[in-house]
Amino acid sequence: IITTKSPLKPVKSSPVRAQSNEIKDILVKHYNLHEVHSYIWCDVRKYKKLGIEVEENVKVLNIESSDNGTLRNSMIPTLLSAVSDNKDYSDSYGIFEIGRVAAGVKEDGTANERRRLGIVLFDKTISEKDLFFKAISMVNEIFLQIKHKAPALAKVAPSHTWQHPKNTAEILIDGKKVGVLCAMHPANRAKLDKTACAVCFEIDMNDFSSLDANAI
Numbered sequence: 001i002i003t004t005k006s007p008l009k010p011v012k013s014s015p016v017r018a019q020s021n022e023i024k025d026i027l028v029k030h031y032n033l034h035e036v037h038s039y040i041w042c043d044v045r046k047y048k049k050l051g052i053e054v055e056e057n058v059k060v061l062n063i064e065s066s067d068n069g070t071l072r073n074s075m076i077p078t079l080l081s082a083v084s085d086n087k088d089y090s091d092s093y094g095i096f097e098i099g100r101v102a103a104g105v106k107e108d109g110t111a112n113e114r115r116r117l118g119i120v121l122f123d124k125t126i127s128e129k130d131l132f133f134k135a136i137s138m139v140n141e142i143f144l145q146i147k148h149k150a151p152a153l154a155k156v157a158p159s160h161t162w163q164h165p166k167n168t169a170e171i172l173i174d175g176k177k178v179g180v181l182c183a184m185h186p187a188n189r190a191k192l193d194k195t196a197c198a199v200c201f202e203i204d205m206n207d208f209s210s211l212d213a214n215a216i
Contacts, residue, residue, distance in 0.1 A: 015209040016115055020098045022146050023117060031138060033094040033119070038078045040100050041068045046081035051191045052162050058102040058111045071102035071111065074160065075118025076200045080184070080192065083122050087193050091124040098205060115205040117179075120198055128183055128197035132167060135181055135199045139171060142203070148214040149173060153181065162188045171203065173211055179203035 027033040042054045058071045072078055079095055096119040102111040119138070123131050136153065143151045153169040164183040171179035181201035184192065192198060 016205050019146055019209050020115070020117070020205060023098070023142055024096075026142060026145055027094075027096050027119070027138075030141065031094065033096050036079070036082050036095050036097050038082065038097060038099060039068075040071055040102070042070045042072050042077065043068060043081060046084070047077055049191065050077070050080055050084060050162070051188050052077050052080070055160070058105060073101055073103060075099055075101060075116045075202055076120065076160075077162065079118050079120040079200070080162070080188075080198065083120050083198065084192055087122065087196070091196075092122070092126075094119060094121040096120075117203040117205055117208075118200070119202070120200045122193075122196055122198050124193070124196040126197075128167075128199065131197050131199045132181075132183055135201055139179075139181060139201055139203075143173065146213070147173070147208075147211050149211075151178070156180075158182065158185075161185065171201070176207070176211075178207045178211070 024035065028035065041060060044054055047054055054070050055073060056070075057073045059069045060071065075097060079097060082095055096117065098115060098117045100113050101116050103114050104112050106112045119135070121131055121135055140150055143149060152172045154172055155169050158165060158168045159180075162185050164185055168180065168182035170177045171181055179202050182199070183189075184198050184200070189198060
């Protein structure tokens with residue numbers, strides 16, 4: 001038996017990793033959400049089922065399937081695809097993932113990778129308005145528990161076609177955008193499930209971890 005002589009050291013924690021774990025605890029223990037894991041690239045066929053177009057972004061070179069060649073610029077379409085695959089699991093549930101996206105390219109031409117928290121709430125039992133307010137309370141809980149400050153919401157025009165034309169808002173802290181909260185566009189919602197509603201939000205974990213926390 002050959003054993004290694006190299007020292008085995010624990011992975012160093014970072015603000016992003018530590019606060020990601022805190023968020024996971026809140027979502028699982030307080031809200032009974034389910035964590036999922038996915039790939040960073042877009043799945044064209046699954047997006048198509050929901051009427052979601054793959055937006056122009058960084059592409060993977062020499063990939064076997066051209067259908068999966070574009071990196072995602074948002075966590076939400078991936079999560080909506082997961083909900084679509086499992087919409088009969090329950091009349092009311094939510095999923096989340098803290099994963100990577102490519103927000104375009106940097107000045108040196110490399111992918112601008114960001115870590116994002118993405119959440120989708122799916123419900124057949126309450127109205128879209130009530131689900132939207134449930135999502136807002138979830139956002140508030142995350143910021144209050146970890147940063148000890150409440151975020152503000154500012155209504156904006158959607159930047160993706162799958163976002164609701166009116167019910168889309170930026171999540172702000174001290175005037176700085178750290179995320180987006182929205183309902184689905186009615187056309188995409190109908191393809192997901194005509195009897196249900198879905199509300200989504202996404203938080204940039206790099207920006208979130210850099211925020212100063214208020215003293216308790």
